[in-house]
């Protein structure tokens with residue numbers, strides 16, 4: 001055994017799916033929470049040269065501490081290469097100080113992870129003002145995979161001649177990539193965010209009347225972006241509006257909000273476990289991970 005995939009108890013199912021796709025060994029990390037909230041982790045006693053740590057980073061704060069404890073311990077137990085697989089990468093949206101004094105979380109968390117890991121693999125990280133994941137997380141192998149083509153394939157099986165719509169300019173790359181293989185029409189809205197739950201959206205100047213529109217985005221969090229875009233699309237005569245999203249973060253009440261706005265179907269990838277999961281990212285991640293495991 002030259003590599004092993006380690007995971008936490010709350011992610012046993014997606015970790016097992018990935019291990020099966022890679023054909024690699026898988027072991028749990030024991031986790032004890034002390035009454036004061038501190039954590040004690042216990043890794044397997046013997047570790048191979050390559051250790052893959054599987055940890056999705058939705059609701060990330062405590063998980064970032066787990067990563068520090070686990071990565072350091074893995075090295076103490078003999079690992080020479082420690083790889084992080086985080087299907088959802090947190091803190092990527094705060095990529096500049098929007099107001100003087102704000103922490104640029106993307107850069108800070110990126111450096112933190114780069115100090116812990118030799119390689120990082122994630123899916124559709126929210127890279128807006130930086131081009132590559134390596135700029136945000138400066139490790140040699142910083143791999144940003146995209147589930148957008150998989151979402152495009154899924155949509156192709158569900159809707160005939162859909163119009164793929166990105167809710168904001170940042171979504172342009174995912175929308176174009178989801179549309180590419182099938183030659184779907186696609187466009188993006190423009191969006192101004194006034195607060196966590198307050199967004200203003202303008203539709204692109206094109207006819208949407210009678211079209212089956214599928215909103216494509218990397219993340220749905222509060223659901224307000226999707227809800228506002230949906231209301232505008234339906235008011236403009238769209239025949240239906242569905243949502244295809246990589247990361248179903250869906251904060252409390254968000255799914256109900258998008259449904260009330262008129263979204264018919266919600267399809268997400270399992271990069272974050274959610275009842276709307278329709279597309280698996282395990283084969284995509286396995287393809288990127290296998291060469292690292294073979295080193």
Ligand code: R5P
Nearest residue numbers: 170219220221222223224225
């Ligand atoms: C931001 O630009 C992202 O691509 C999403 O559009 C955004 O995070 C969605 O947030 P919410 O669901 O809270 O509107």
